Amino acid sequence: MIKVSVLGLKNPLILSPLAEITIPPFRRICAEFGAVTISEMTYAKGILYKDPKSLRRITRAKTEEKYGIQLLTNSPDDLVNTIELIESENLSDFIELNLGCPKPKITNAGLGAYLLTVQNHILLKELLEIGSTSSKLPFALKIRAGFNEITYPEVIKIAEKAGVSFITFHSRLATDNYQISAKWGYWEQAVKYSTIPIIANGDIRSYDHACQVINQFGVKGVAIGRSARGNPQIFQKKPQLSSQYVYDRLVQYMENTEYYNLFNLRVQSSDFLKHFRYAANARKNILLMNKPREIIEYTREMLGEH
Ligand SMILES: Cc1cc2nc3c(=O)[nH]c(=O)nc-3n(C[C@H](O)[C@H](O)[C@H](O)COP(=O)(O)O)c2cc1C
Numbered sequence: 001m002i003k004v005s006v007l008g009l010k011n012p013l014i015l016s017p018l019a020e021i022t023i024p025p026f027r028r029i030c031a032e033f034g035a036v037t038i039s040e041m042t043y044a045k046g047i048l049y050k051d052p053k054s055l056r057r058i059t060r061a062k063t064e065e066k067y068g069i070q071l072l073t074n075s076p077d078d079l080v081n082t083i084e085l086i087e088s089e090n091l092s093d094f095i096e097l098n099l100g101c102p103k104p105k106i107t108n109a110g111l112g113a114y115l116l117t118v119q120n121h122i123l124l125k126e127l128l129e130i131g132s133t134s135s136k137l138p139f140a141l142k143i144r145a146g147f148n149e150i151t152y153p154e155v156i157k158i159a160e161k162a163g164v165s166f167i168t169f170h171s172r173l174a175t176d177n178y179q180i181s182a183k184w185g186y187w188e189q190a191v192k193y194s195t196i197p198i199i200a201n202g203d204i205r206s207y208d209h210a211c212q213v214i215n216q217f218g219v220k221g222v223a224i225g226r227s228a229r230g231n232p233q234i235f236q237k238k239p240q241l242s243s244q245y246v247y248d249r250l251v252q253y254m255e256n257t258e259y260y261n262l263f264n265l266r267v268q269s270s271d272f273l274k275h276f277r278y279a280a281n282a283r284k285n286i287l288l289m290n291k292p293r294e295i296i297e298y299t300r301e302m303l304g305e306h
Pocket residue numbers: 016017018019020021039040041070098100101142170201202203204223224225226227
């Protein structure tokens with residue numbers, strides 16, 4: 001059966017998860033501009049054992065109307081139990097298994113993109129079958145083209161047989177770095193191979209670019225990660241608000257939460273200034289500041305000047 005829509009949406013634009021960056025206040029604001037949002041990758045065990053940091057990370061913000069939780073696991077039992085918990089507590093609208101993370105800490109533990117390797121395909125089949133059948137919510141995947149060699153055609157076939165709802169495809173190998181461009185032709189191949197809706201991901205830089213990718217490659221939607229940093233309005237056709245206004249709103253959402261700290265303020269503020277001519281200097285200045293208000297006032301001033 002050909003699934004025509006993803007989450008009941010025609011061509012969703014998804015905020016691709018960025019660990020430590022797409023924190024709930026940031027997701028909240030992207031959702032306000034129309035993005036489907038997903039939590040940062042979170043260990044299934046962390047959720048099962050109610051680790052406070054994991055629970056904070058997956059907490060859905062008010063405006064996240066279509067929201068998914070992204071899981072890291074290679075244990076079928078943990079996957080089923082986490083899905084059950086997410087469903088029983090009504091924590092999200094869909095569940096996504098991370099098969100893309102390239103970090104050695106993750107892949108050496110047999111997680112993330114390591115599950116794309118041929119020697120893991122039997123385990124992968126078990127995970128995807130159990131994930132799809134035990135979940136009443138859409139069960140989705142985030143994949144890469146492979147770990148250190150291309151395996152996506154086999155992975156997509158396994159996913160199709162298992163009944164996975166949709167796949168977000170970051171079209172690089174896990175062993176590629178960001179200097180190597182995402183291979184956009186892979187999306188086209190993936191669309192041809194399977195009936196599972198494919199969401200394109202990798203180096204998509206604007207709303208218009210997202211529309212172009214959807215039209216050109218036949219994918220059902222697009223996920224944008226790095227280009228959304230400091231630019232939540234990327235999910236809008238015609239951004240109308242000033243950066244300063246959007247930044248103020250983000251700060252407001254961070255205030256009175258555990259995210260209102262120097263680390264998050266430095267990251268988010270530097271992101272808002274990243275397109276400026278003196279961005280590198282601004283980042284250095286921000287790093288030297290030790291009071292949240294100082295960082296906020298400085299960033300506002302810089303944004304106001306441009
Ligand atoms: C700092 C950073 C953190 C990331 N964290 C995650 C994550 O938690 N889960 C995930 O699926 N992908 C993660 N990614 C990958 C991105 O979601 C995305 O797939 C990748 O950056 C390519 O898309 P882009 O070119 O739009 O950024 C991360 C990427 C970066 C740079």
